[in-house]
Structures are given as C-alpha cells and as structure tokens.
Amino acid sequence: MYVLHGTIRKRIETMRIRLKIDWKALTQLPGSKDLSSKKILILDSALRIISEKGLHQLSIAELSRESGISKPLILYHYPTLDSIIEELFFFSGKMARYFIEKNLNREASFETKVMQMIKSLFEWTLYNKEVSEFFILMFHSGTKNPQMQKILKEILQTAHDLWERIFLESMRYKSLEELRIHINGLQSMITGSLIIMISTNRTQDANDLLTEIRLNAEALLGVELPVFELN
Amino acid sequence: MYVLHGTIRKRIETMRIRLKIDWKALTQLPGSKDLSSKKILILDSALRIISEKGLHQLSIAELSRESGISKPLILYHYPTLDSIIEELFFFSGKMARYFIEKNLNREASFETKVMQMIKSLFEWTLYNKEVSEFFILMFHSGTKNPQMQKILKEILQTAHDLWERIFLESMRYKSLEELRIHINGLQSMITGSLIIMISTNRTQDANDLLTEIRLNAEALLGVELPVFELN
Structure with a gap:
C-alpha cells in the first residue's frame, strides 16, 4: 500500500x-x-x-x-537515455523562446524591447530554476556530445536572431559587423551573468544584477535604457 | 602482459x-x-x-x-569522491590565478593590463581545455553542492579582486559603485563568451571572439584598448 x-x-x-x-x-x-x-x-x-x-x-x-x-x-x-536528454534540451530551448517572445511587445521602442528581452531572460531563469540548471549542464555536454552541441548552437542562434530582429528594426546600425559585435557582447554578458547568478545562488540579488546589466548595456549600446523591475 | x-x-x-x-x-x-x-x-x-x-x-x-x-x-x-572533486576544483582555481598573474605586467598601463587579463583568460581556457570543461561542470555543481558553490564563489571573487586592483591602480574611478558595475559587466561578458566558445567548439575562432570582447570592453569602459593576438 x-x-x-x-x-x-x-x-x-x-x-x-x-x-x-x-x-x-x-x-x-x-x-x-x-x-x-x-x-x-x-x-x-x-x-x-x-x-x-x-x-x-x-x-x-x-x-x-x-x-x-x-x-x-x-x-x-x-x-536511449541520450535521446531523452536531447529531446528535453530541444524543448527547453523552445520553452525559453516561447516565454521570451510572449513578453516582447513588437510595437515598443528599441530601448524598451532591449530591456524586455533582458528582463524576460532573467525571469525565465528565475521561474524555471530547474531548467536553467539543466541548461548549464548542457553547456558542459556540448563539449562532449556533438548532438547536444548542435542543439546548443541552435538555441544560441535563436536568441541571436531575436536580438538581431530588434536591432535591425531600430534602423540605427551602420554595419552588420557593428550589429554582430553588439549582439555577441550583450548575449555573452547576459549568459555569463545568469550562469553566475544561478551557480552561486545569488537569485535574491536578481534585481541588482538586472540593474548592473542595464547600466552595462547602456554603455555597450550607447543608449539610455528604461528602468525595469523583475515581477 | x-x-x-x-x-x-x-x-x-x-x-x-x-x-x-x-x-x-x-x-x-x-x-x-x-x-x-x-x-x-x-x-x-x-x-x-x-x-x-x-x-x-x-x-x-x-x-x-x-x-x-x-x-x-x-x-x-x-x-570520498566528492572530496577529490572539491580539491581538484580548488586547485583548478589556483592554476588559473597562477597563469593569469604570471602574464600580468604590473608596470603596464591600465589599457594594456585590461587586455593582458582578457588575453590570459582566453589562453588559459584554450590551453587547459579539459580544466575549462571541468569548470563548466562545476558551475552546474554549484547549484547542487554548497561546498562546490563556496569554492566557485572564492574563484570568482579572486578574479574580481584581480580586476579591482587593476581598476583601482588606474585612479580613474569616481565611485566604488561604478567600479563594481564595470568589473561585473566585464567578468560576466568574458565568462559567458568563454563558456559559449568551449561548449560550441568555436576555439578556432578564438581570435575573432577576443576582438569582439575588446571592442565591447572599449564601449563598456570608455577607453581605447591595444590590439592583442592569442599566442
């Protein structure tokens, strides 16, 4: 019983x-x-x-x-167990995209959309802590398993494409080179910040980390960004 | 036989x-x-x-x-196996610090020291690929094991302290707040970039990624940085 x-x-x-x-x-x-x-x-x-x-x-x-x-x-x-992990990783990527696109207002200004993306990435990480932890593990799997690496590349590319659309719509970029550098800097900074937050259990400081990212993104992009708080 | x-x-x-x-x-x-x-x-x-x-x-x-x-x-x-992994992680952190400090010329200008730090972090990651992969795994372990989390925090703090010394010696910071934001942005960006490089096997593009970090760091810090190539 x-x-x-x-x-x-x-x-x-x-x-x-x-x-x-x-x-x-x-x-x-x-x-x-x-x-x-x-x-x-x-x-x-x-x-x-x-x-x-x-x-x-x-x-x-x-x-x-x-x-x-x-x-x-x-x-x-x-x-195989690997086929389960691969499918789970594939859908984790879809989940993240679904969540982030849902929170993106296509009519908003460039500055607002940038902050909506950053805020969504923070909230996704905080609300889906177990998936985020799994993601860090998949970064490691990428070094060992070509199939995981392929999915990881696709997920990073999807995020890159979302950023690219926001950047292109703003009509402020003189070259695709400049655009790529800005996107990669932003994407690396946010990825690193979220991995450090999760792995060192600094989730209670998430709003402070969001503020830091905002100030650094302002310097990186040369714009003033609106102040957002996590829900 | x-x-x-x-x-x-x-x-x-x-x-x-x-x-x-x-x-x-x-x-x-x-x-x-x-x-x-x-x-x-x-x-x-x-x-x-x-x-x-x-x-x-x-x-x-x-x-x-x-x-x-x-x-x-x-x-x-x-x-226990855990005690071996913890000790290995502790010494991996020491290894990285040893390598980076060895490559830092204390007499150089602020701009040169910033690039020496960035270049060293890239070279450390490339030359010690197996240790770098182990590091990504330890970021995941930090989410599960308080002892690994403690070592991870110490390693990140050590890197932070190295940056802080370079920044303070430059005498260009108006507030500790501004200094902390710059260091955290730089540290997140480099960490994220290196993790993405290793996990997606982009090590052959390492010099391109270094250039991207340099250009983004220039925007972040508001300085012009010297061009460095990986050895």
Whole structure:
C-alpha cells in the first residue's frame, strides 16, 4: 500500500509540473515537433529526476518509477537515455523562446524591447530554476556530445536572431559587423551573468544584477535604457 | 602482459599531464595547501578521467586503474569522491590565478593590463581545455553542492579582486559603485563568451571572439584598448 501511495503522490507531483510547463503549447511552435502524452510524461519525469537527484541518477528504471510508465514502453518511445536528454534540451530551448517572445511587445521602442528581452531572460531563469540548471549542464555536454552541441548552437542562434530582429528594426546600425559585435557582447554578458547568478545562488540579488546589466548595456549600446523591475 | 603494458602506458600519459600542470608550484601559492606526490597523482588522474570519460565515470576503482594507486590508499588520502572533486576544483582555481598573474605586467598601463587579463583568460581556457570543461561542470555543481558553490564563489571573487586592483591602480574611478558595475559587466561578458566558445567548439575562432570582447570592453569602459593576438 505504501508503494501505491508513493506512486500516486509522484503522479500528482508530476502533474503539478506538467501544469507548470505547457508542453502542448510547445509542440505548436514553428519548427517544433509533436509529442504524445506518454512522451510528455517521460520528459517531465526526466527533468524532475535530473533537477532533484542529478543527471547521473537518470536511468530507465528511475524514469519508470517516477513516471509510472513501464520500462519497455519508455524504451519504445525513447530507445536511449541520450535521446531523452536531447529531446528535453530541444524543448527547453523552445520553452525559453516561447516565454521570451510572449513578453516582447513588437510595437515598443528599441530601448524598451532591449530591456524586455533582458528582463524576460532573467525571469525565465528565475521561474524555471530547474531548467536553467539543466541548461548549464548542457553547456558542459556540448563539449562532449556533438548532438547536444548542435542543439546548443541552435538555441544560441535563436536568441541571436531575436536580438538581431530588434536591432535591425531600430534602423540605427551602420554595419552588420557593428550589429554582430553588439549582439555577441550583450548575449555573452547576459549568459555569463545568469550562469553566475544561478551557480552561486545569488537569485535574491536578481534585481541588482538586472540593474548592473542595464547600466552595462547602456554603455555597450550607447543608449539610455528604461528602468525595469523583475515581477 | 597487456594489462601491464596498459598500466605503463597510462603512467607515462599521466606523467605527461603532470608535467603540463605544475602542481608543486600551485602548492606554493598564498592561500594554497600542501600536496603529497600521491595526492597529486590522484588529482591528475581524476582530471584525466573526468576529461576523457565524464564525471559519471569517476569512481575509486577507475581512479585506482588510472593512477596505479591501490583503492585503500586512495581512500586514505581522500575519503570520498566528492572530496577529490572539491580539491581538484580548488586547485583548478589556483592554476588559473597562477597563469593569469604570471602574464600580468604590473608596470603596464591600465589599457594594456585590461587586455593582458582578457588575453590570459582566453589562453588559459584554450590551453587547459579539459580544466575549462571541468569548470563548466562545476558551475552546474554549484547549484547542487554548497561546498562546490563556496569554492566557485572564492574563484570568482579572486578574479574580481584581480580586476579591482587593476581598476583601482588606474585612479580613474569616481565611485566604488561604478567600479563594481564595470568589473561585473566585464567578468560576466568574458565568462559567458568563454563558456559559449568551449561548449560550441568555436576555439578556432578564438581570435575573432577576443576582438569582439575588446571592442565591447572599449564601449563598456570608455577607453581605447591595444590590439592583442592569442599566442
């Protein structure tokens, strides 16, 4: 009876996360792919295990316990653990993009859009701490696994493209070279700041870090940016 | 005979890395600690295993195979795997500092010292790729393990202090607030850029990335910086 109780409890907790991450919406995004409800449950459980116990604790047996799906059925959907991690990483990237684009007002000024992007990246990192931690791990996986590296490059390119659109729409750039340098500087600075924030557990100072990024971005871009606070 | 041959081969390769990393010099640094030759061999072997096979392959048995030291003797020096990883992380931080300080000319101008720091951080990352990859993993460990987080904070603080000295010596800062914002922006940007470079395997573009950092640092600090090429 205890085991059954444990399984039900885990199912409920898994559902809680399933409600938090809107997987169905993610499958609808351009360039995304369809996911069966079983696959969603597997990915969700994998994220939970990695987040709570670490990547080295992820196994088909553990996934079966966490999701309530039999081992053969998990292996039917995903033949290897690596294929699960890759799919999870692919959708984490989609999640981040979905969140950031949703918070971007296309009618706003250049300065406002820059701050909306920065604020969204901070809020995404804070609200999805377990996914952000997983992301840092994927930066490491990129050094070892060509498939993860490919997904990582795509995610960084997606963020780069979003920035590029904002920069191009502002009509203030004299050359594509200048634009690329500004975007890469901004993207590196924000990435580094968020990784340092998460890894040193400075999330309580997030508003101070956002202010620092704003002041530095002002110097980098030569503009005055509006003051934003995290929600 | 094959096993013996394998052991000798590994010993020789281990010695190669031992020559590359000057562990003895690291133990002499201020705030460092002493290391017996057995401990050096254990740490060196651990770094090799993590670098070649991944952190999840690190075990006392594997360490014993790699180093040629018996399991009981490894456990006598380091009672847990975590204590080995922590010590390795501690010394990786020392290594980086040693390398960077060695390349810093205290008599040079502010602009030259800024570029010497940036160039050293790039070269350190490129020349010690296995340690850099281990560092990214430690950023992830910081989110899980308070002891790793403590070491990570100390390493970031050490880098911050080095920057602070360079900035203070320049006598150009009106407030400590402004100084802190500039240092954090620069540190985030360089950290992010190096992590992206390593994880997406863009090491062949390192000189282009260095140029981007230089141009962005110029905007950030409001100075003109000298052109440096990586060795």
